[in-house]
Every structure is written in structure tokens, then in C-alpha cells.
Amino acid sequence: MKGIKAILISLVFFLIVFQIFMVKAAITLEEPKKVYNLGDTIKVTLKVVYPENLFCFLKLRMECKEQNFLMYFSPLRLEENSEKTIEIEWPLNKKLSDCYLVAFLESDGKTIEKYRSERFDVSSKARVSVSLNKYLFQPKETVVIEGKATKESGESLEGNVNLEIDGKSYRTVLEDGKFSFTFNLSENIAPGIHTIKVIVNDSYGNHGEKNITFNVTAVPSFLLVEVSNKSVFPNTTFSITPKLLDQAKGIMKDWIAVKITRKKLFAKETFLEKIVRSNEPILFRFSKETEPGNYKVEVSYQEMKNETIVEVLPIEKISVVMEGNTIVFENVGNVPYKRTVEIKFEGKINKTKLLELGLDVNEIKSYKVLAPPGTYRISVNTGKELLNFSSQLSGLTGNVIAMVEPKAGQKKLILIIFFLFVLLVLLLFLRKRLRHKIKGRKLKERKKGLEGSEREGASPKLKRVFERYGNVLEANKLNSSLVYGNKQEVSVLAVKFDEKEIEEKTKEIEELIVSAVSIIKKHKGVADIQDSFLVVLFNVIKQYRHDVAAVRTAEAIVEKAKKLKLKVRASIHVGKAIISFSKESKEVIYCALEDTIKIAKALTKKAAENEIVISDVTEKRLRNIIKTRKLSPLAIDEKKAINAFALEPMTKSELKKKYEWFIEKALKS
Numbered sequence: 134m135k136g137i138k139a140i141l142i143s144l145v146f147f148l149i150v151f152q153i154f155m156v157k158a159a160i161t162l163e164e165p166k167k168v169y170n171l172g173d174t175i176k177v178t179l180k181v182v183y184p185e186n187l188f189c190f191l192k193l194r195m196e197c198k199e200q201n202f203l204m205y206f207s208p209l210r211l212e213e214n215s216e217k218t219i220e221i222e223w224p225l226n227k228k229l230s231d232c233y234l235v236a237f238l239e240s241d242g243k244t245i246e247k248y249r250s251e252r253f254d255v256s257s258k259a260r261v262s263v264s265l266n267k268y269l270f271q272p273k274e275t276v277v278i279e280g281k282a283t284k285e286s287g288e289s290l291e292g293n294v295n296l297e298i299d300g301k302s303y304r305t306v307l308e309d310g311k312f313s314f315t316f317n318l319s320e321n322i323a324p325g326i327h328t329i330k331v332i333v334n335d336s337y338g339n340h341g342e343k344n345i346t347f348n349v350t351a352v353p354s355f356l357l358v359e360v361s362n363k364s365v366f367p368n369t370t371f372s373i374t375p376k377l378l379d380q381a382k383g384i385m386k387d388w389i390a391v392k393i394t395r396k397k398l399f400a401k402e403t404f405l406e407k408i409v410r411s412n413e414p415i416l417f418r419f420s421k422e423t424e425p426g427n428y429k430v431e432v433s434y435q436e437m438k439n440e441t442i443v444e445v446l447p448i449e450k451i452s453v454v455m456e457g458n459t460i461v462f463e464n465v466g467n468v469p470y471k472r473t474v475e476i477k478f479e480g481k482i483n484k485t486k487l488l489e490l491g492l493d494v495n496e497i498k499s500y501k502v503l504a505p506p507g508t509y510r511i512s513v514n515t516g517k518e519l520l521n522f523s524s525q526l527s528g529l530t531g532n533v534i535a536m537v538e539p540k541a542g543q544k545k546l547i548l549i550i551f552f553l554f555v556l557l558v559l560l561l562f563l564r565k566r567l568r569h570k571i572k573g574r575k576l577k578e579r580k581k582g583l584e585g586s587e588r589e590g591a592s593p594k595l596k597r598v599f600e601r602y603g604n605v606l607e608a609n610k611l612n613s614s615l616v617y618g619n620k621q622e623v624s625v626l627a628v629k630f631d632e633k634e635i636e637e638k639t640k641e642i643e644e645l646i647v648s649a650v651s652i653i654k655k656h657k658g659v660a661d662i663q664d665s666f667l668v669v670l671f672n673v674i675k676q677y678r679h680d681v682a683a684v685r686t687a688e689a690i691v692e693k694a695k696k697l698k699l700k701v702r703a704s705i706h707v708g709k710a711i712i713s714f715s716k717e718s719k720e721v722i723y724c725a726l727e728d729t730i731k732i733a734k735a736l737t738k739k740a741a742e743n744e745i746v747i748s749d750v751t752e753k754r755l756r757n758i759i760k761t762r763k764l765s766p767l768a769i770d771e772k773k774a775i776n777a778f779a780l781e782p783m784t785k786s787e788l789k790k791k792y793e794w795f796i797e798k799a800l801k802s
Contacts, residue, residue: 159183160236160248169225169255170284172337177204177221179236181246183211189240193221197255198231209238226337229255256285259341263331268347272380273320279313282333282341292335299327307333323381324351351379356389356437358430361414364444367467368421371443375432377411384412392431393417393443400657404428406677419445422467422494451492453513455522460513460536461499464492472516476536478502480509480526484534500536503528621672623710624683624751625733626658628667628690629702629740635665641697645690652689656682666734673712680707680754684780687745695743704736706748732769739764739777749776759783 161180169175181191193205205221234250263280270276282290289310296303296314299322305314326346334340355378362371375389393405404423409415419428425447431440448466455461464470470492478484482505492498502511506527513520529535628649635642649667653660657676658669669686672679687703694701708729732748740746752761761778768774 160238160246162234162236162248162250164251165234165253166286167251167253168286169253170259170286170288170337170339171226171228171255171257172335172339173225173255173284173286173288175223175225177223177234179205179219179221180216181209181211181219181238182214182216183238183245185213187211187240187245189238189245191219192237192239194235194237195223196233196235197229199229200227204234225255227255228257228338257339258285259283259290259333259335259339260285261331261333261341261343263329263343263345265329265345265347270318270347270349272318272322272349272352275315275317276347277313277315278329278331278345279311280331280333280343281311282307283310284339290333290335290339290341292333292339295332295334297330297332299323318349321380321382322349323383324349324379351383351385353377353385353387353434353437354380355382356432356434356439358391358432358439358441360430360441360443363442364446365419366446366448367419367423370416370418372414372416373430374414375409375411377434387411387434390433391415392433393428394431395426395428400674402674403677404675421448421465424494425467450517451490451515453515453520455511455524456499458503458524458526458528459499459501460511460522461497462490462492463497464494467494469493474516475514477512477514478504478509478534479512481505481507482532482534486534486536488536498538500538502526502534502536504534505529505532620709620711622679622707623673623712623729624671624679624705624707625730626667626669626671626683626687627704627706627730627733627737628669628687629704629734629737630665630667631700632665634699638699641699645693645697645699645701648693649690652686652693656686658682658686663730663734666737668730668733670710680705680751681758683751684745684747684755684759688780691743691745700742702737702740702742703745704733704740704747705745705751706733706736707751707754708732728769732775735767735769736777739767740779745780746777747780749778752776752778 159182163176163178165175165177175195177193179191179193183189188208188210191205191207191209192203195202195204202223204223205219207219209217211217232253232255236248237244238246260283261280263278266275266277278296280294282292282294284290290307291310292307294305294307294312294314296305298316303314303316305312326348328344328346330342330344332340332342355376357376357378359374359376360371361373365371373391373393375391377385377387377389379385387410388408389411391405391407391409392403395402395404404419405417407415423445425445427442427444429440430443431438433439445467447468449468449470449472450464450466451470452463452465453460454463460476462474470490472490474488474490476486476488478486488500490498502524504526507525509524509526511522511524513522526534630642646667650660653669656671657674658671659673660667660669662668667690669683671682671686676682683705687705691701691703706729710729736746736748746764747755747761752759760781760783762781764777764779766774767777
């Protein structure tokens with residue numbers, strides 16, 4: 134045991150002695166960080182030890198790719214095996230790369246010891262991170278941007294923050310390396326992606342930047358309507374361009390409703406009703422007979438509306454043609470024509486005639502020219518143009534030329550026929566009343582004293598109820614030979630009332646009539662009572678999709694009848710009628726053509742209680758927007774039969790599909 138202990142003591146002693154003899158000069162320093170930033174100070178702690186007393190020089194140099202710096206140089210007296218510590222601080226104010234700290238210990242011009250540190254850089258970069266309170270904004274909303282900036286060395290950056298947004302600059306400061314900034318978006322900021330550029334810097338030259346984006350929603354803000362001409366002549370085309378603009382007045386693509394209307398008496402007349410895309414022009418042309426005046430072009434989108442006025446200019450113009458020995462004048466303008474026309478005849482005899490011409494819009498007057506037989510050169514001077522014709526005339530002798538208006542005699546004949554017709558109707562009515570009274574007396578006698586007068590027929594009773602509420606809608610039916618007007622397409626709705634209910638459910642019938650009058654007015658119809666039928670005409674005044682208006686009116690009346698527990702049968706047929714307007718009585722005068730009303734009334738025979746039946750002509754026009762069920766054919770007379778269809782309710786998906794088709798067709802029309 135004692136031997137082992139002696140060996141260990143000897144070994145320790147040997148190591149101590151060996152260490153002493155092995156000591157030589159040594160330089161150590163604390164390794165620098167891998168990255169410094171401008172404005173930082175590099176702190177170096179040098180430790181030097183030498184095995185014997187020595188007088189020498191200590192030198193510390195920073196060697197970089199761009200430049201070398203002498204950081205420290207000083208004489209140094211070292212005592213044997215004693216450690217010497219030197220503290221050195223060096224400010225960094227230049228951007229450098231691939232740098233090393235190199236320490237030298239020199240004596241008698243020789244380098245005794247050298248030490249080289251790990252590589253490091255001096256950077257000017259700063260790292261920036263930013264965030265927003267949200268990323269989708271509306272105009273005028275508040276944006277909060279927060280951020281953090283650190284040097285590449287890892288220390289917080291103290292300095293300034295510049296924010297650049299849509300050409301505008303804002304400033305704030307970094308506190309403990311952080312910042313927060315709040316601003317409001319302008320009300321007219323453009324929709325879409327916007328970028329915020331964040332730039333940070335300090336007084337030493339450190340800097341960094343970061344971009345962050347946000348999105349602004351497009352908000353419909355302005356609705357405009359532009360027309361190519363504010364004043365137009367009839368039968369000339371002009372363009373209408375509706376524009377939906379966002380908050381920055383950029384074009385938005387969406388559907389806009391366009392209407393052209395004019396207030397006339399107590400109604401509003403619609404000339405155009407269409408849905409079009411924003412910023413896509415549509416062409417429109419007023420018909421040649423359109424009255425002069427101001428017409429309103431209206432556009433609407435959701436709750437937004439705008440309008441402009443287009444003036445239709447007056448045109449006073451006539452067309453003059455020579456048909457054989459007849460001169461035909463037609464008013465092709467849009468205002469009444471009242472002028473004196475000069476007509477010169479040159480031929481067998483020469484004459485000049487002045488004709489006081491008065492023509493309403495679209496009115497035609499013809500004058501047969503009678504003269505001694507021969508060929509004549511005829512000049513018509515309207516005051517605006519001179520027209521020349523050549524014609525073979527005859528019919529008179531002597532030195533006379535006559536102009537005869539064929540219609541003058543016809544008008545007198547018409548008045549006579551009308552008077553006789555009224556007289557005949559009156560006589561028939563009185564005869565019917567007389568027979569009715571005689572029949573009533575016999576019935577009273579048969580009932581042996583029972584009180585009460587005879588019950589009035591369904592039609593007079595219904596007529597009185599209707600006249601009480603609907604006289605402004607009533608149309609006078611006149612014989613076709615007495616009607617002069619425009620031949621046009623009409624939709625006829627016939628509603629058949631139950632005659633028993635007319636007698637027994639007076640209150641409900643009256644309520645239904647009141648409701649029907651309101652519905653008919655809404656859909657611009659003209660109504661009349663015929664027997665136990667309510668007959669309604671649509672498109673008396675030019676009406677867009679009058680067939681649809683007839684269906685909607687029928688549906689509303691039938692629905693009201695169901696609520697009142699009344700039985701009605703409705704039918705619709707599209708046909709022709711001659712329509713005119715009496716200025717004296719302010720009533721619509723019509724004459725149905727091609728059995729238009731007869732067919733509409735006959736169709737009710739095919740309808741079940743509170744059902745709507747339409748003709749094949751009507752079904753063909755509406756098949757893409759309604760749902761029907763085919764019925765057996767209806768015989769109109771011995772030679773004519775038509776197909777009939779019953780309207781059926783639709784599901785929501787079917788309604789949506791039909792509506793989409795209707796919109797698409799309206800856009801293409």
C-alpha cells in the first residue's frame with residue numbers, strides 16, 4: 134500500500150514539473166459574435182501569458198475583405214508565467230464582411246505568438262415583420278398596422294418607420310423595436326389589392342423593409358345614364374349606356390334595369406323596359422308617330438336610381454302620292470299637319486287650287502281630281518317641297534277642275550248608319566223591357582199575391598256593380614264598320630262568374646269586382662262586363678309583354694276568388710282588334726277581329742272552377758315562362774277548333790328556371 138502511494142506522489146510531482154517546463158507564450162481572446170450591426174461596439178478581452186519575464190509589443194488588428202484596421206498597439210512587460218488581461222472596445226461604423234480579429238505578440242522584430250479569431254460580419258440589415266388588423270376592407274374603414282424591427286445581430290432597432298400607401302407617406306417611430314400605426318381608408322379608394330411598404334432605419338445606417346397587402350371591396354357608389362343624343366327625331370336611333378361605378382368611379386359589371394317612360398294624363402306610358410349590362414350601350418328608336426316632348430330615361434340598380442331626359446322633336450311632314458286620278462295625302466310626321474297646300478294643274482286647262490289640309494298623325498286623306506279629259510302635269514307645293522306628277526284626268530267638261538274627297542260622303546253615311554243603329558238598339562231594348570214586364574205581371578198573378586218584384590238578371594246586376602267601381606276602365610263596344618283606328622295585337626282575358634253566386638253572394642261578388650278593378654289598373658288593362666263575363670283587353674296602350682300581363686291579372690283575380698270562396702273560370706286568348714280613343718267621351722273604342730273575344734269567352738267552358746285556360750296561340754307565346762296541361766280541343770264552330778291548355782302551378786326550381794329564361798330573352802330582345 135505504501136509503495137502505491139509513493140508511486141502516485143512521484144507521478145503528480147512529475148506532471149507539475151513538466152507543466153512548468155512546457156509553458157510558453159499564449160494569447161487568448163473571447164470569440165466575437167457572428168454578426169454585428171452598424172453602431173455596435175465590438176468588445177475584445179485579450180489574455181497574454183509567457184513562461185519568463187519579457188518586454189514585448191502587443192498588436193490587435195481587424196482584417197476584413199474591404200479594409201484592415203489596427204485596433205490596438207502597445208508595449209507590454211510580462212512577468213514569468215503571469216497572465217496579463219487587456220480590454221479593448223472598437224466602434225463599428227462601416228459595413229464589412231469576412232472579418233477576423235488577429236492578435237500579435239512581437240519582440241525584437243519577431244512575432245512570438247499570433248492568434249486569429251472566428252469569422253464575423255458587420256451588417257446594415259434589419260429584419261421587419263408586420264401584421265394588419267384584417268385583410269379585407271370597405272372604404273372609410275380603419276386599418277391598424279403593427280410591426281417589429283430587429284438588427285441582424287438580434288438586438289432591437291431604435292429608429293424611424295416610413296409607411297408608403299397608394300402614393301401617400303406616413304411616419305412613426307420604433308420604441309423597443311416595435312411600432313403601431315392607425316389610419317382610415319378614403320371613401321373613394323380603388324377596389325382591389327393595395328400594398329403597404331414599411332421601411333425602417335436608424336441614425337447609424339441600419340435599414341430594412343417589408344411589404345404587406347390588403348384588399349378593398351368594390352362598393353356600388355354611382356349610377357349614371359348616358360345617351361348619345363339629348364334631342365332626337367322620331368324613327369332615328371340613339372344609344373343608351375347605363376354605368377354602375379364603384380367608389381373610385383371604376384366600371385362595375387352588373388345588370389341594370391333601363392326604362393323609357395312618359396307621364397300621360399293619369400297614366401305612365403312605358404316605351405322600353407330592359408335589363409342590360411353596365412357600360413354596354415343599347416340602341417333604341419322611337420316610332421315615327423311618337424309625340425314630341427320630353428321622355429324620361431330611367432336606370433335603377435338595387436336602391437340606386439338615376440334618370441335623364443331625351444326630347445323627341447316635332448316633325449311636320451306629309452307624304453303626297455298620285456294614284457291614278459287621286460291625290461293621296463298622308464301625315465308621316467308626329468304632329469298634326471295644318472297648312473295650305475298649293476296645287477297647280479297644267480294641261481288642257483291651267484288652274485291653281487289652294488287646299489286647306491288638316492291631318493292628324495297617321496291620318497290619310499285622298500282627293501279625286503275631276504277635269505276635262507286629257508293629260509295634266511300636276512305640281513303640289515307643300516311649302517317645304519315641290520312635288521311633280523303626271524296623270525290622265527277626266528270626268529268634267531268646260532273650264533273647271535274639281536277635287537272631291539271620297540270620305541266626305543262616307544262620313545255622313547257613317548253618321549246616318551250610326552244613328553239608325555242606335556235607334557234599332559233602343560227599340561230592341563224597349564221591346565225586351567216590355568216583354569219582361571208582361572212576363573213579370575203574369576208571374577205575379579201566378580204566385581197569387583206573393584210580394585216582391587222579379588229578380589234582375591245576372592248581367593245587369595254585375596254591370597251595375599262594375600260601373601260603380603270600374604267605370605274608368607270600361608270600354609264601349611262598337612260595330613267594326615264604325616271604328617277607325619289602329620289594328621293591333623291584344624291579349625283578351627275572359628272571367629266567367631257563376632250566375633247563382635251573382636244572385637246569392639252579392640257582398641263577395643262586389644269585393645271581387647273591387648279587387649279586380651285594382652288588379653286590372655295595375656296591369657294597364659281595359660275592362661268591360663258582357664253578360665256574366667268580365668272581359669279585359671291588354672295592349673290597348675302599347676304594352677310590353679301584354680300576354681304576361683293578362684296571365685298575372687288572371688292569376689290574381691282567381692286567387693282572390695278562392696279567398697272569397699267564389700267560383701270563377703278564366704281564359705286568355707291573343708288576337709287582333711282595332712283600337713281607337715274617343716277624345717269626347719275619353720273612352721276606349723274597340724272592335725275585336727277574327728273572333729278574338731268570342732274565342733276567349735268560349736275557352737272558359739274548358740276551365741274547371743278557379744282554373745285558367747289559354748288558347749294554343751297564347752300557350753305558344755308563353756310556354757317558356759309558364760307550365761301548362763293540354764286539354765281536349767275546343768270547337769269554335771263547325772269548321773274551326775283550337776287546342777286548349779290549363780295553367781298549372783310551378784315549383785320554386787321551375788319558377789327560377791322560367792325566370793332566368795325570361796330575363797335572357799328580354800336581354801336579347
